Amino acid sequence: xxLSPSLMCADPGHFAEEIAFLEAAGADSFHIDIMDxxxxxxxxxxxxxxxxxxxxxxxxxxxxxxVRNLSVHIGFAASSGVKxxxxxxxxxxxxxxxxxxxxxxxKAGLAVNPETDVDTLRPFVDMVDAILMMRVRPGFAGxxxxxxxxxxxxxxxxxxSNTPIIxxxxxxxxTVASMKRKGASGFVLGTxxxxxKNEPYRKIIHNLRTLAS
Ligand code: DX5
Ligand code: ZN
Numbered sequence: 001x002x003l004s005p006s007l008m009c010a011d012p013g014h015f016a017e018e019i020a021f022l023e024a025a026g027a028d029s030f031h032i033d034i035m036d037x038x039x040x041x042x043x044x045x046x047x048x049x050x051x052x053x054x055x056x057x058x059x060x061x062x063x064x065x066x067v068r069n070l071s072v073h074i075g076f077a078a079s080s081g082v083k084x085x086x087x088x089x090x091x092x093x094x095x096x097x098x099x100x101x102x103x104x105x106x107k108a109g110l111a112v113n114p115e116t117d118v119d120t121l122r123p124f125v126d127m128v129d130a131i132l133m134m135r136v137r138p139g140f141a142g143x144x145x146x147x148x149x150x151x152x153x154x155x156x157x158x159x160x161s162n163t164p165i166i167x168x169x170x171x172x173x174x175t176v177a178s179m180k181r182k183g184a185s186g187f188v189l190g191t192x193x194x195x196x197k198n199e200p201y202r203k204i205i206h207n208l209r210t211l212a213s
Contacts, residue, residue, distance in 0.1 A: 001212040002166060002186025003205060004062060006031040007053065008044040009141050009195040015049065019056045025201035026209065029060040031168070031188045032082065033141075036067040039091070040139030047076040054081025062086065064111060064168065064188075066138050070097035078104035086111040086132040089121055098127060111168070113138065114146040118155045131160050133184075136169030142191045145170040150179060157183035177211040187212070 005027050010018040019030070030053065033044040044066075054061055060083040067073045070093050077085045084107035087097045094110070101108040109130035112121065114137065133156055135145040156165055164185035167175065172192045179187075187193075187208070194204055 001180070001209065002028045002164070003208055003212070004029045004031040004166070004186060004188050005194055005201075006033060006141065006168075006188050006190040008033040009190040015053065016056050019053060021201050022205075023057050023059055026205045027059060027189075027201075028186070029062050030057065032061055032063040034063055034065050034067060034073060034077075035139060036069070036073075038068045039088070040066040042139045047073075047080050050076075050080040050082065060084065062109070064132060064138075065097075066111075070094070071100055074100050074104060074106070077101075078106055083107060084109055084129060086130070088113070088138070089116055089124065095123075098124075109166070111138070112156070114149045114152070118152060118159060121156075121159060125159060126162065128160075128163060130185075131156060131163055131165045132188075133165055133167050134169050135167060135171070135175070138169075143170055145175075150175070150182065153179055153182045153184060173208060173211055176208050180212045 005022045035042045035044045062084045063077045063082045064086045065073050085101050086109040087094050088111045098108045107129040110124050110128045111132040113134050135149045136143040166186040167184045168188035170192045171187045
């Protein structure tokens with residue numbers, strides 16, 4: 001079970017401490033949201049920050065690219081210590097982006113928006129290392145999940161039966177318990193489960209791991 005804290009939700013004034021505490025608390029990887037203000041109308045983390053993160057942790061950095069210019073940002077990901085990039089299935093250039101990621105030695109995952117028809121994803125079967133199933137419209141933390149979005153998980157699991165499915169957006173402890181049962185392999189932990197709570201990260205992650213087991 002991959003539990004991946006979303007660093008756009010961490011305290012930007014204390015990334016080093018946050019990353020150290022989260023790693024010590026048992027996180028498996030870090031989720032890095034990259035936004036360009038065009039593909040989504042927001043900005044999140046910068047590549048300068050991501051380069052610093054890779055010197056602060058040995059855990060894998062997984063970049064969720066919500067950007068129009070895939071080639072440029074995949075290049076930045078490769079030179080910033082990122083191990084895996086999630087590209088959006090909705091991006092017109094996603095196939096070329098997946099190829100470029102591989103050429104640069106990155107693992108490549110496919111991010112899927114709540115409204116995207118699962119059937120349109122057939123060409124990607126056995127082409128990607130992971131699926132990032134969005135429960136919210138990409139671009140902002142702190143949203144509520146799109147209604148009935150979790151019903152899509154069994155369909156995704158049957159189409160991508162050999163590929164881990166990671167759930168991103170509005171993940172609460174209840175989400176972890178119910179979507180683990182439906183076949184999820186990991187969760188992005190943001191403001192709905194991990195950040196801004198009055199509990200130590202270690203206790204929260206331990207509880208989530210128990211729910212996910
Ligand atoms: C939203 C991002 C998510 C977000 C998760 O576009 O992809 O990773 O940070 O945070 P919450 O749990 O607040 O939705
Ligand atoms: Zn994300």
